[in-house]
Amino acid sequence: MSGFLPISKQDMKDRGIEQLDFICITGDAYVDHPSFGMAIISRVIESEGFTVGVIAQPNYHSLQDFQKLGKPKYAFLVNSGNVDSMVTHYTVAKRRRHDDAYSPGGKGGYRPDRAVNVYCQKLREAFGEEQPIIIGGLEASLRRFAHYDYWDDAVRPTILLESKADLLVYGMGELQTKEIVHRLANGESIKELTDIRGTCYLTEPVNTPWGAKECPSFDQVVASKESYAKACKIQFLEQDQITGKTVIQRHGNWMLVQNPPMRSLNQKELDRVYALPYMRTYHPVYEPMGGVPAIQEVEFSIAHNRGCFGDCNFCAITLHQGRHVTCRSEKSVLAEAKKLTQLPNFKGYIHDVGGPTADFRKPSCQKQNEHGMCRGKKCLAPTPCKNLEVDHKEYLHMLRELRQLDGVKKVFIRSGIRYDYLIEDPDPTFMRELVEHHVSGQLKVAPEHCSNRVLDCMGKPHVEIYKKFMDRFYQTTKEVGKEQYLVPYLMSSHPGCTLKEAIELAEFLKKEHIRPEQVQDFYPTPGTISTCMFYTGYHPLTMEKVYVPKSSEEKAMQRALLQYFMPKNKPLVLKALRQAKRLDLIGTGPNCLVRPDGPSSNPPKQATKQTKGKRGTKWQKGKTTTKRKTGKRN
Incomplete structure (x- = not known):
């Protein structure tokens, strides 16, 4: 080094x-x-x-x-x-x-x-x-x-x-x-x-390049939300590395010019980037201050791919890394793993072999290598494309090789998998080895919601696909004789979600015995399709109007519904159910979410021994042990 x-x-x-x-x-x-x-x-x-x-x-x-x-x-x-x-x-x-x-x-x-x-x-x-x-x-x-x-x-x-x-x-x-x-x-x-x-610059309008796609100007998108949504659509559709065109947007006396996207690194180039002489830690000047905590999540992890054709509407990856998937060679990944085994703090555990989506090793179909990604269409949502090519053989072989390295005890996958992609694989081998060797007690997946109306706004697959995966996961877990659990990421207050859909999600969680310890409000970060919906009330790709929960009161009610079982949330849950005229969910019946008075229905037992429900929700001293980590969402 x-x-x-x-x-x-x-x-x-x-x-x-x-x-x-x-x-x-x-x-x-x-x-x-x-x-x-x-x-x-x-x-x-x-x-x-x-x-x-x-x-x-x-x-x-x-x-x-x-x-x-x-x-x-x-x-x-x-x-x-x-x-x-x-x-x-x-x-x-x-x-x-x-x-x-x-x-x-x-x-x-x-x-x-x-x-x-x-x-x-x-x-x-x-x-x-x-x-x-x-x-x-x-x-x-x-x-x-x-x-x-x-x-x-x-x-x-x-x-x-x-x-x-x-x-x-x-x-x-x-x-x-x-x-x-x-x-x-x-x-x-x-x-x-x-x-x-892959670059942008400002120029005088007289120097604007010919043949560019022009967005509504800054003044127009400030004045009109419809114009903002139209600009967002143009920007989004021109992000493909093969078909993307130059995009321009006037800002007063200046013209912003976005040149077409740069191509992705090929495998040889990506291998070279990861072979550079990184010190793989923080500078020693930070040692007296306690180091830099962010290194803990990645110190013994390996990124093997880039890009994500999952293309969720709330995710920044589409506009930053792109939808085209590229990956490192197995030789490159194994070489990095051997370096990890030589680090002084390595205890035998590789924490992750992943990326934006861990189990993607190639583009979703070969067509895109020549013609680019399909414009305005998704590879996996609402249902998988008929041209989708699903194959885990290469990824599985690489994981097997990593497991055999001297000094490696376990290889985990923690960066998230696309369950909708995995469930399409006709070969059950990867699912079985994932459950048997690569889950550290919990596997995080991101269904996000159960309402297909909301999932369409999110650009996520319909809930039936998640149910199919959930059943397969727990069946496979049972077959290999392990006690393991799914950690479902869930989001409240996404555009398109009314109290009706939030209650629908609460009912789904109760039925499936899922009690999330942490949930996430939708966070409108710059540049995403979902943020455009949040601001404008339009879905930019269809220009259909979308309901947007914005008041702090409604957002609090939607968030509380995802954790209806917590006593502290009872007042908000009662308020939401009454406002939505769902009094049938207030009471002591098996389908009710809360009682009209007293503690929430089915409160967790205050016990030191762990108990589990149908889907393996773990409880200890009245609290779930399932925790949600921050990071990207698949």
Whole structure:
């Protein structure tokens, strides 16, 4: 390993560097691990023969930290970190979070709100208007067009305009970055880099490229929600790496130009990215502060794929990684696993072999390799496409090889699987080996809801498919003689969900003996189809009107219904049932959710011994042991 990249002038001196070629600024602590976007980009630049420095979580109240490595020869590259800074800072109720897993000691406050904007503005103040600044990462990628901002409850312009950066890289960014750094080194101006796929820039309208698809302008989408929805549809449909066209959107005296998406890395390129000399941990400067908690989730995990053709409407992956699935070779994955076994803290357990969806190893069909993804259609929802190719053989072989490695006791799959994809596999071998070898007591899956009306708004498969999978999972678990459970992710208050559908979900949970400990309110993050529905009340792909629960009272009732069995939720559940005229669910009968007075029906027993229901819900001291982790949703 080559050691960490320079973070100080002393580091530069020790390496004999007078001036760095590029400087990366990030809102996360410096963790040199391939699960961190800035780590990948900085190592890719280094592998191309350039010197790179890192300024992590600079003090944004002064210019000192921004100037500590000097002025780069070519450009600054800026991101907010692995997560949008506003999501990092605020709950869905817009309450300030006090923790931050990507910061030293897990404490919040190390980065500003709208970090990309603040960092770029500080760089302009310190180095002037002529200094090239390139932005990327999730925060920049999902805010590249005029976008609804949940925290302001308003439409904001492209982040390029607010940050005053020169160029925006959207998507994963390796190929764009390689082209950018070499062209800058060859003497081209940042203003000349207007033809690179996977990038956006601002130009005067007279320079607008011919043949582009034009969205309604910023002024139009601010004035009209219907125009906003139409703009969202255009942006979404042009994100395919094969069929996507240049998209433009006027912002006053400027024209935003999004070049077509960059192609995905092929397997050889992806293998090369993951073979770069990462230190695989946080910089030792954070040790006295308690380290960086985010490393714990990924330290002994392996990402083997990218992209997701699951294409849920509330997920950012479609607009960032894309729907086209690519994967690393088995040789590359095994090589990384062997590195894990040599790490000092490795105890024999590989925590995950996954990605956006763990069991995807190839595109959903071969047609898309030549013709791109189907426009406006989904591969899995509401039912699987007739052209869907389901095959777990390659993934299964790789898992078997990992299990045989010296020093490996167990290989788990924790990043989530697509149950709707797995259940279509006519060969039961993968399901059986998944249950027998790769579930750590609990397997997380994301049905999200049971109402097909709501699931259609989510872009998820209908509930009948989940029921079929659930039955198969528990039957297989019984056959292999294990006690294992499904952890269903559930979402309240998604667009399309009225109290009627929320009650329908509560009834489903009671019938199936599912008692979730944690549930998630829909969080309208920038750039997604679901966020467009939330803001406009229209489904952008159909322009049909969609009901949107927005009041804090209704959202609280919907959330309480998912945990109707908790005594603290009884007042809200009673209110919701009465408002929906579902008095039949208030009482002591077997189908009732709550009693008219006294404690909730069927309260958990206050016992030290574990008991279980039909679907294996585990109880201990009156509380479920099933916990929900934050992260992407499949």
